[in-house]
Amino acid sequence: MLRNKEAFKEAFVTKLQSMFGKSISDASVTDKYVALARVMRDNISMDWVQSNDQYTEKEEKQMYYFSMEFLLGKFLDMYLINMGLKETCQEALSELGISLEELEKEEPDPGLGNGGLGRLAACFMESLAALQLPGHGCGIRYKYGLFEQRILDNNQAELPDNWLKDGYVWEFRKPDKAVEVHFGGNIRMEEQDGRLNCIHENYEAVAAVPYDVPIIGYRNNNVNTLRLWNAESINDTFDLASFNRGEYLQAMEYRASVGMISKILYPQDNFYEGRLLRLKQQYFFTSAGLQSIVRRFKKKYEDIRLLPDKVAIHINDTHPAVAVPELMRLLMDQEGLGWDAAWDITRRTISYTNHTIMPEALETWPIDMFKQLLPRIYMIVHEINEQFCKELWKQYPGNWDRIANMAIIADGLIHMARLSVVGSYSVNGVAAIHTDILKNHIMADYNQFYPGKFNNKTNGITHRRWLVKANPKLSALLNETIGETWVYNPMDLKELSKHADDKRVLEQLRRVKQNNKKALAKYIKDQNGVTVDPNSLFDVQIKRIHSYKRQILNLLHIMDLYNRLQENPDLDIVPRTFIFAGKAAPGYYIAKQTIKLACTMAAKINNDKRIKDKLKVLFLENYSVSLGEVVFPGADLSEQISTASKEASGTGNMKFMMNGAVTIGTMDGANVEIRQEVGDENIFIFGLTSDQVFDYYNRGGYNAWDVYNNDLRLKTVMEQLSSDYLGVDRGEFQPLYSYLLHNNDEFFVLKDFSAYAKAQSDVDLAYRDKDAWAKKSLQNIANSGIFSSDRTIMEYAEDIWKIWPVNVLGKRKK
Numbered sequence: 107m108l109r110n111k112e113a114f115k116e117a118f119v120t121k122l123q124s125m126f127g128k129s130i131s132d133a134s135v136t137d138k139y140v141a142l143a144r145v146m147r148d149n150i151s152m153d154w155v156q157s158n159d160q161y162t163e164k165e166e167k168q169m170y171y172f173s174m175e176f177l178l179g180k181f182l183d184m185y186l187i188n189m190g191l192k193e194t195c196q197e198a199l200s201e202l203g204i205s206l207e208e209l210e211k212e213e214p215d216p217g218l219g220n221g222g223l224g225r226l227a228a229c230f231m232e233s234l235a236a237l238q239l240p241g242h243g244c245g246i247r248y249k250y251g252l253f254e255q256r257i258l259d260n261n262q263a264e265l266p267d268n269w270l271k272d273g274y275v276w277e278f279r280k281p282d283k284a285v286e287v288h289f290g291g292n293i294r295m296e297e298q299d300g301r302l303n304c305i306h307e308n309y310e311a312v313a314a315v316p317y318d319v320p321i322i323g324y325r326n327n328n329v330n331t332l333r334l335w336n337a338e339s340i341n342d343t344f345d346l347a348s349f350n351r352g353e354y355l356q357a358m359e360y361r362a363s364v365g366m367i368s369k370i371l372y373p374q375d376n377f378y379e380g381r382l383l384r385l386k387q388q389y390f391f392t393s394a395g396l397q398s399i400v401r402r403f404k405k406k407y408e409d410i411r412l413l414p415d416k417v418a419i420h421i422n423d424t425h426p427a428v429a430v431p432e433l434m435r436l437l438m439d440q441e442g443l444g445w446d447a448a449w450d451i452t453r454r455t456i457s458y459t460n461h462t463i464m465p466e467a468l469e470t471w472p473i474d475m476f477k478q479l480l481p482r483i484y485m486i487v488h489e490i491n492e493q494f495c496k497e498l499w500k501q502y503p504g505n506w507d508r509i510a511n512m513a514i515i516a517d518g519l520i521h522m523a524r525l526s527v528v529g530s531y532s533v534n535g536v537a538a539i540h541t542d543i544l545k546n547h548i549m550a551d552y553n554q555f556y557p558g559k560f561n562n563k564t565n566g567i568t569h570r571r572w573l574v575k576a577n578p579k580l581s582a583l584l585n586e587t588i589g590e591t592w593v594y595n596p597m598d599l600k601e602l603s604k605h606a607d608d609k610r611v612l613e614q615l616r617r618v619k620q621n622n623k624k625a626l627a628k629y630i631k632d633q634n635g636v637t638v639d640p641n642s643l644f645d646v647q648i649k650r651i652h653s654y655k656r657q658i659l660n661l662l663h664i665m666d667l668y669n670r671l672q673e674n675p676d677l678d679i680v681p682r683t684f685i686f687a688g689k690a691a692p693g694y695y696i697a698k699q700t701i702k703l704a705c706t707m708a709a710k711i712n713n714d715k716r717i718k719d720k721l722k723v724l725f726l727e728n729y730s731v732s733l734g735e736v737v738f739p740g741a742d743l744s745e746q747i748s749t750a751s752k753e754a755s756g757t758g759n760m761k762f763m764m765n766g767a768v769t770i771g772t773m774d775g776a777n778v779e780i781r782q783e784v785g786d787e788n789i790f791i792f793g794l795t796s797d798q799v800f801d802y803y804n805r806g807g808y809n810a811w812d813v814y815n816n817d818l819r820l821k822t823v824m825e826q827l828s829s830d831y832l833g834v835d836r837g838e839f840q841p842l843y844s845y846l847l848h849n850n851d852e853f854f855v856l857k858d859f860s861a862y863a864k865a866q867s868d869v870d871l872a873y874r875d876k877d878a879w880a881k882k883s884l885q886n887i888a889n890s891g892i893f894s895s896d897r898t899i900m901e902y903a904e905d906i907w908k909i910w911p912v913n914v915l916g917k918r919k920k
Contacts, residue, residue, distance in 0.1 A: 108149060108191055114198035117145045130202055136272070138204055139182075139212035142195075143275040146185050150320050154329035157914045161240045162406060167415065169234075169241040169907045170399055172392060172429060173422035175224025175371070176231070176245050176332060178319075179731030180213045181276050183575055184232075188324045215730045217251015217269040217371060218334070220689070221650040222757050223461055225731065226536075226895075227422055229568040229757070230902075233895040235323035235330045236570065238911040239903055244395035244426075246387060247277075247317045247334035248371045255689050255728040260705035262690055262698050277317040277334070284315045285397040286340070287390050293481045304439045306482055312364050313338040314394035324570055324593070327914040335394045337367035376693045382479060385471055389480055392426045400436055410441045414454035418907040421530070423461045424469045424522040430456060430529030431486035439482070445489070457532040457906050459563070460523065461754050463540075463548045464654065470519040487525065491515045494528050501555065512551050527552050527559075532906045534563045537755035537776045539796060547800065563902055564779055565755040566895035569596050572761045576735040579618045580765065580887070587611055596896055602888035612880040619742070619766060619883065626740030630685075630724055636712055638722050642681035643873050646767070647745035648729055648737055651690040651697040654752040658700050658842065659855045660684070660745055663863055664707060664723060665823040671717040680870050683722045685737065687729040699842050701725065706832050706839075734758075738765045742879075743869060746771030747862065749853040751796035753777075764890040766883040768872075770865055772858070776893070783889040788882045790872075792865035793858040802854070810851035813859070820859050 108114045122133055122141040133141070161168060186192040196206045219225060227243065234241035251267030291309030295302045319332040339361045366373075366383060367390050375381045396419070403417060404410070421429050430452060437448035462468070477484040491514040498509045510516055514524045527533050527549065533556075535541030541562035545553040553560050574581050574593060584592060588601040605611040623640040630638050647660055664684055671677050686704050690697030708723035726733060744762030746753075746769050753775035763769060763780060770790040771777040781789050794802075802808045814821055828843040830836045846855055873879050891897075903909050 108145070108194065111194050111198035111201070114145075114191070114194055115202060117148075118142060118198065118202070121145050121148075130204070135208060136212055139209040140275055142199075142209055143182060143213075146182070146189075147275070149189070150185065150322055150329060153322070153327045153914065154320050154331075156327065157329045157912075158331070160914050161912060164912060165406070165416070166240050166912050167418065167907075167909050169239070169418040169420060169903075169909050170244055170395065171227065171230060171234075171241060171420050171422060172244045172395055172426035173224070173227040174245065174388065174391075174425035175219035175221075176216075176227045176243055176334075177219025177221070177224030177731060178216045178228045178332075179571065179735070180210065180215060182210050182213050184571060185322060187570065187575055188236075188322050190325055214269045214272070214274070215732050216274065217267040218245065218248055220252045220372065222755075223423060225567075226565055226757055228731075229566065229571070229895040230899055231321045231330065231332055232568040232570065233566070233899040235321045235328050236326070236568075237896060237899060237903070238323060238326055238328045238913060239899065239909055240330070240912055241899075241903075241907075241909065242330050243321070243332035244391065245332070245334050246368050246371075246391045247336040248368060250370045252371045252689060253692065257701070257705055257725060257727045260702050260709065262701045264692050274317075277319050280316045280318055283398060284313050284338075285394050285401070287312045287314050287393045287397075289386060289389070289479055291481060293485060301442075304482060304485075310360070310363070311340050312367065312390065313340050314390060314397075316394075316398065328912070329914075333395065333398070335368065335391045337364050337390060339364050372691075374691075374693050378475075381471075382475060385475065385479060388425050389428050389432070389483070392429045393432050395426075396429060396432050396436060400440075410437065410443065411447070411451060413451050417455060418909060419456045420902075420907065421456060421458050421526060423459060424526055427458075427469070427522040427526045427529075428480070428483060430525055431483045431490065434486045434490075435482055449490075449493075452529060453531055456530045457534075458526040458530040459534050459536065460526075460544055460549075461536060463543055463754070464752065469522040471522070473515065473518055473520060476520050484520075487514065487520060490525070490528065498555070508551060512555070523549075524552075527556070531559070532561065533559050534561050534906065535754065536563060536565045537779065538562055538564060539751075539773070539778045540754040540775060543751055543796065561905065563898055563906075564776060564893075565757050565760070566893050566898035567757050567760045567764065569593075569764060569891075569894045569896075571735075572738065573764050577618075577622065577739040577765050579621055580615075580739065583611075583614050583618055584887075592891065596891035596894035599888050599891040602884060606881050606884055606888075609877075612877060612884065615766065615884055616876065616880050619740075622739040622765075623742075626736055629736050630726070633726065634724055636708075636722065636724060638683045638724070639681060639719065642683045642722070643742050643869075644683050644685060644740055645743040645745065646685045646737060646741040646762070647747070648685070648687040648726075648734065649756075649758050651688045651700055652694075653696055653700075653845075654853050655748050656853060656855055656858075657686060657688075657704070658846075659747055659858060659862055660686075661700070661703055661707060662820070662823050662827075662855070662859060663866060664711075664721070665826060666819050666863065668707075668711055668714075668717070668721060669819075669822060669826075671720055672714075675716050675718055675720075677720075679720060680873050681720045683724065685724045685726065685741075687726040687733065687737065689729060696842065696845055699839065703827075703832075703839055703842065706834055710833055734761065738762055738767070741765065741767040742873070743767060744769045744771070746774070746777050747793075747858075748772060748774050749799060749858075750774045750794050751799045752853070760890065760893040763886045763893065766887050768869075768879070768882045768886060770869060780893070783892060784882075784885050788885045790865045790869055792861040794854055799854065808850065808854070808857065810847050810856050813851075813856040814847060817856075817860055819863070820856060824856075 121144050126137045199206050231243050253264035254267040256263045288309040294305050314335045317334045321330045373380045373383045375384050433452045434448050437443045502508050535544045545560050592598040627638050627640045704725045711723050738761045744767040746759045750772045756775040772793040827839045
């Protein structure tokens with residue numbers, strides 16, 4: 107045990123010598139990082155084994171969270187914080203002449219996620235362990251992440267995100283826990299002992315090998331498991347006989363096909379092979395995870411019918427929706443249950459979170475593709491659909507339109523969101539307004555058919571990473587002002603509200619923010635070569651680049667501000683630093699053009715001496731968790747400007763809020779609940795409401811050209827967009843111009859422009875009063891506790907999963 111710094115030094119030096127045969131003076135920074143990580147692994151492993159043993163011995167119900175993404179961030183610092191060893195480690199290494207901060211830079215950001223979906227899953231994993239809840243993750247061990255983003259000539263370039271090139275020190279390979287996953291082939295039914303058995307033949311077999319990552323709780327002994335599956339060939343040994351028979355190329359083709367399954371996060375799906383690979387990935391990790399769970403369950407319990415009492419399986423969006431038919435397959439084909447018994451168990455075991463109402467994210471699969479790749483699973487889905495449609499016919503006899511709109515298989519497609527709803531016992535949205543839209547619009551028919559199945563669980567973020575780790579100066583101020591209980595009970599942040607009129611606290615809060623802004627300014631200077639003023643208002647929009655998130659609305663407003671400054675360089679405005687970051691999907695042309703517009707504007711505005719540095723625009727490349735940990739603490743204004751009704755929840759809005767930024771946003775996602783918590787005076791709300799948006803969609807009546815022709819400021823910037831005004835060819839941004847006007851502005855960018863500009867003027871006025879702004883910042887921090895993922899997870903645990911805390915025995919960490 108690492109009881110004190112002397113024990114830590116001894117363990118570190120011993121590990122360095124045993125692993126590398128080097129002294130501290132001879133070891134590289136990488137050697138030292140790996141040695142430190144191995145010391146941590148040794149200590150974590152003891153609690154990990156003990157946690158698994160006690161969960162099993164106490165026969166606790168356990169939850170398994172299936173997600174295509176886990177955007178984890180770096181672990182070393184979080185492990186040290188959670189184990190209460192940060193100061194001990196820093197002191198020990200310092201006395202050995204080593205900088206902990208330098209070692210932490212050696213750790214890669216795992217390329218296991220893209221955006222909010224994956225980061226939410228990671229926050230949930232941390233909160234589960236912190237709350238001593240027996241909950242584990244199941245995903246894919248991608249060799250390459252989404253991509254490494256570089257900005258070249260103002261364009262996004264995608265490079266391989268080879269995050270595993272030097273290995274990953276926190277993972278534990280478990281080849282003895284491997285299972286087989288089968289693709290393709292054919293199915294025949296054979297009668298044996300009076301029952302029909304399913305025989306799957308001529309399939310392609312893939313080995314799913316688990317790599318386990320420990321997820322440790324905060325100052326407790328609980329260690330849960332994130333199990334990531336790697337696709338491998340069933341037999342990797344060289345077969346000389348098959349080579350001599352001319353079958354070697356066939357074997358190599360098989361190995362290449364297998365390797366692709368876990369090679370890259372989100373292969374492009376704008377062509378058949380890419381879509382097929384994505385479906386293959388989804389079934390691969392879902393089948394592997396369920397097989398592993400059932401196998402573990404049967405080691406402890408003889409009766410498979412007890413599964414819903416001891417296991418909860420949660421599917422994070424529709425990517426793991428094949429869990430429904432796959433669990434049915436396991437229960438029927440391997441455990442010998444009949445249809446009715448298997449269906450009852452499945453529907454009492456699986457729960458589902460919907461994350462979006464965007465059509466492209468409500469997954470569907472062509473029947474022919476699905477049937478060819480997963481023949482047995484298709485048979486089960488087909489039967490689920492048949493049974494469901496019979497139920498619908500009884501409820502709505504003759505109402506063919508309603509039945510067709512609810513059927514799992516319809517119009518040549520398999521609808522995965524529908525399958526998820528039908529095959530689960532709970533369906534939840536992730537913000538109050540999102541759940542309301544699901545219940546009353548997108549899935550209204552299902553809500554009526556399954557009364558009580560739909561519920562809300564507003565998203566949350568782990569305050570231990572996004573405040574304790576990312577913002578140590580603010581954390582220290584909170585500890586000094588309201589005590590340290592908020593780390594365990596984030597609702598205690600409310601106590602900060604009592605100090606809203608304390609000038610000393612407000613001054614300290616301003617100082618913390620200023621120091622964080624200086625750190626962000628240094629990062630910008632180092633990475634972008636641009637000098638920004640920490641005294642300017644840091645206006646930040648960092649998130650996935652997508653039309654509904656409306657980065658272009660922000661950019662059009664910046665162009666308008668720039669026009670006004672060109673007309674009058676002495677215009678009285680608060681100097682602004684606009685910061686963007688986020689990735690665009692490689693095949694998403696409009697999103698990539700949006701990035702190019704931001705970078706092109708930055709080049710023009712940042713070099714225009716006439717405007718006296720009153721505006722700066724930055725696009726920070728390759729957004730990641732680690733970059734977020736620098737940006738969120740330094741932000742003054744949080745841009746949450748999606749079209750109302752489109753953002754399910756958002757979690758970036760919560761991270762900004764918790765770090766003292768004030769939100770400018772629409773009544774969308776969790777913005778609605780943030781407004782409820784902080785009050786109208788501490789947020790800037792503008793634009794159409796979700797009801798107004800739905801009214802336009804359903805009844806029409808919106809004409810983008812009318813807005814364009816009646817707003818001179820807007821018309822000016824739009825015309826500049828389609829000209830050579832920005833120093834590029836006249837047609838460069840014509841696609842954006844056409845997208846907004848000729849497509850009638852599907853996300854109401856033009857419609858909300860005037861209201862957004864007015865809200866930004868209100869921000870300008872408010873920021874001038876430093877004391878008043880500091881109070882807004884304080885109230886945002888004080889009311890952010892409800893958006894901790896601890897609260898979210900407790901609601902899931904109590905209302906949906908029915909799992910309870912387990913105090914893993916052992917010496918509690920101080």
